[in-house]
Every structure is written in structure tokens, then in C-alpha cells.
Amino acid sequence: MAIIEVKNLRKEFKIAKRETGFVGALKSVMNRQFVTKEAVKDISFSIEKGEMVGYIGPNGAGKSTTIKMLTGILVPSSGSIQVNGIVPYENRKENAKNIGVVFGQRTQLWWDLPTIESFELLKEIYRVSYSRYQENMETFTEILGLGEFLNTPVRQLSLGQRMRADIAASLLHDPDILFLDEPTIGLDVVAKEKMREFIQEINTLRNVTVILTTHDMEDIEKLCNRMILIDHGQKVYDGDIAAVKSRYGKMRTLIVDVEENGRDLQVSNGELCKQEGNRKWIRFNRDEYSASDVISQITKTHNITDLTVEEPEIESIISRIYQEGFSKEEVPVKM
């Protein structure tokens, strides 16, 4: 039985049409016209317990709207949702006990109080037993390193510390499902890396199902084995990341440092896409040639001093999917 079951989910908003200028403004006050915008149109998916799923799409694709419906904040226009057997918008409070939510941009902690107080208040709100609270705080202090700032007011925390505190806060009541909305936004490289380790650890340690929205494809690559890609409120891809990579990631980039000998570098089995002094970037299709084919061609004219082969970033694959659309014959969409 899937822990999250979404079928034909739709959400439309009525937006008051505004006209420009004074007369236009007057007109829209007198005679309000509404435009219906479909933020989510017909999305279905199911997620199993313990999965880590990346829910991604460009701005305005409908990510947050979906998350809001899953958490019970918004009521869908049509379609059905079950989260852990509960319909979130009908039974918001029950659903709230099973889920943890972190909005990366907005803290849920008490801004002016020492961090520990937020945990104590959430313990009361979620009615977590004293012993369970103690156990959880111990675990989180250990893996999230909360100890160093528990007595610091939230407003004085660094963004990385605040995010760690927010994640701990969302897990205090042992939710089965964790919704992370941009958990690494604004963090530096080290803090991001740490954050990913925590999420990974929580997932393995407690078998918490994680749904993650992000703009950072590294989050997805390092954390999730499955991604749901949406665009204009519709699902464009749902499946494992390796499959997308193997279909769309045929292109490899060979980066070589060559000794200068006055001759231009000629490659027929790849495309010279960039060069900076002695360093050349050559893109080639992995299905047609191997890296050694390309290398041996270069060595005919130049001495290679150093080389690396780059795999394509998931980011560039996704932007290609958005540009070209996803042809369903190539990768079957997992339903």
C-alpha cells in the first residue's frame, strides 16, 4: 500500500483580472473579471513508504500548490489525495500529526526565542511524550549538531543552523512523511553537503518518506532515486534518475590539456565546444564513439598532458527535457 496516493489532482485559481491605468483600475473595481488559472492539471502519482522523491519543475510549475494540497493547506479543485490513508484537506489535523513540513524560505521557529524553546513548544503542540522528546533531541543533537546553538535566539542563527533547527523541529513528532520545500536554498556548499547527509541519514535511520522540491539538481542527484518532473501543472516525467540520465545523457564532454604545437585541434568524432588556452572541451556522443576513440584521434596531432571525461549534469538534461518535451516512447512514464 502506497503511503501517498494522488489521482487526477487538479487545482485552479480564480484570479481577478486587473487592467492598467486609472480607468482600467476603476473598471476592474466596478466589474470584476476573473481569469481561471490551472496551477495543477491532472497529476497522478503514488509514493511508497521510505522513498525519497524529488519533485521538481521550473518556477510556477505547480510544485508548491501540490505540496500545499498534500499537507492539507489547500483544497483540490478535483481529484483525490490520500496521505497515509488520510484525506489531508478533510482531516487536516490528523494529517498534520503524520507529516513534517519544512519551508526553506520561512522558518517555523519562534524568531525571538532561544532555539530550544521552539522545540519545547512544538513538543506541547504535537503532544510528544517527554521520553520520546528526550530521545529525539539526543539523536538530532548528535546528527544535526544542534548543541552549539540551542541557547541562541533563532534570529541570530546562521542560515545553515536555522535550517538544521527547522528540520529537527519538523521531525520531533516522528512523522512518517517529510515535505522539504527547498531545504538547501541559500546555503553555502559545505552547509548544503551537510544538509544532504542529514536528510539521507534520517531516511535510512527512520525510514521516513521524503518529498523534496528544489532548484538544486545536486540535491536530487545525491538524495533521490526517483524524480517527478512537472511543467505547466502537468507531469512530464516520473521515474528513476539513472534512466533519464542514460537516455538523455548520451553526450559526454572530454576535457583535455594539450601541448601547444602551432596546429589547430581537429576532431571529427566530436565537437570542439570550448577552448581556453591549452584546455579544450570536446563533446561527443557516447553511443557512437568511445572516449578512447576521441582521445586516440587527438593524440595523432597533439600530445595530451591531462584529461577528464565529464558526465552530463542532470540540470542540463532537465533543461533539455523542458525545451524538447519528453517523448514517451523513449522512457516509459511510471504510473
Place this chain on the structure above:
Amino acid sequence: MKKIIEYVRLYFRLVGAGVRAQMQYRFAFVMRIVGMVAAYTGTAVTMWVMLYQFEELGEWNFYELLFLFALAVLSWGFCIILFFHFRSLDTYIVNGTFDRFLVRPINPFFHFMAMKFDIGAAGQFIFSIFVFIWVSNALDIHWQLGKILFLFGAVIGGVLVQGGLLVFISAIAFWTTKSERFYWVVMYPARNLTNYPLAIYPKMVQWVTAFVIPFGFVNYFPAAVLLNKETPYFPSYIGYFTPLVGIVFFIVAYYVWMLGLSRYKSAGS
């Protein structure tokens, strides 16, 4: 019952946190109290200047007028403590921070209300208690048990009427996103109106402040009972309905707020 006790316990926990948070800004806190006492004293002085000329206003003398004013200030003080957070609801909706109250397993109205406990209202208490003592001496009011109980009920009613209006106005934000201007258009005039006995206003205005936005019950009707004043157009016992009016008005406001919330959940912001 068990649930109510738990909510009360949680209320005090949340409120305690709110107070500690405010104490982080001690200077602002003290200045607000000083500012409030000064502002109300200013209004009282204006009354005195005016009454110095006319001696009476709608058959209310200076001390009676002061009593009327202090009663409104007292219940407004409690109202600020309990319900003032609702005034910032629209900011939460605009910033998207309101969602936080919807992902937790408790009543969002309760949660929002308990998030802030504005102890800055000490200014209102200092002013009104001082005035009550002064006026009681001047008018020779004897506070027997009955009168004390009546005052108690009147303050509860007044708090609920004013709190209800705050809740009402805040709920507008669920439809329009912004509600601040309604505060200035409805709440502010209603409160200013009740600085003076309703008897001086046209019948229509009196009628509206009794039955539409029942601010007459905040101070005029109960004060008339306590001071044995006449209430033209209204029966003399109308002041006794104050707690009931407060409760009914607040319940209506609560349901409007919940209706707004369900509208917010289906339409977003």
C-alpha cells in the same frame, strides 16, 4: 473537557513564550507603556478642558465621563492582550507565513491567537485603575459585591465585543488579502465614538452602536447602570445584557473567521 484543559495548558505555554519574546525588546516595551499612559491622559485632559466650558455633556459630568472613558480603556487593554495579534493576520497572509498555522494539529484560530500575548497593555491598566480610584472617590461610588460582579461582566462583554470586531476585520483578509484599512474605517471610529456618552449622538448612530457594531456595550450601557444614568431610546436595564452581547458577537466573529479560512484554503492567496 480533557481537550479544553489541554488547550488551556497549551495557551499558557504559547503565551509564556510570547511574553518572553517581547521581553527581548525591553526598551520598546517600556516606551509603549509610557506612550499609552501619556496618550490616554491627553484624551482625559481634552475632556476636562471641554467640560470646563460646558460643565455637562449629555447630562454626564466630567467625572462620569472619565469613568465612561476608563471603562473602555480597561476592556481595550484586555482586548489588546488577548486578541491584538489578529490585527497582523493580513501580513501573515501576504508573506505566506500563515501556512505555518495550517500544518500543525491544533485549531488555527486558537494557534494564531495564542502566538502573541501583548503585555504592552500595562499602560491601559495603569491609566484605568488610577481613574477608577479617583472617580470612585469623587462620585462617592461604593463598590459592593454586586457592583463588582457587574463591572467584571461588563469588562468581559466589552473585551469580547472589541475582540470580536478585531477578529471580524482580520477575517476580511482571507478574501481581500489586505484588511488594515478596514481597521481604520470601522474599528477606529467605533472606539472614538464610545469616548463620549452615546446620548449625545443622533438616534441612528446610537442604534447602530447598540445593535450593528455593538460598541455601546463596551462602556456606555454598563456605565449607565453603574452610575444610574438615563439611556434615552433604550431601556435602563440594557446594560445587563453586556456579557451576553459580547459572547454572541464573538461567536459570530469566530464563525466568520472560520468561513474565511475555508475560503483561503480553497482559493489560496
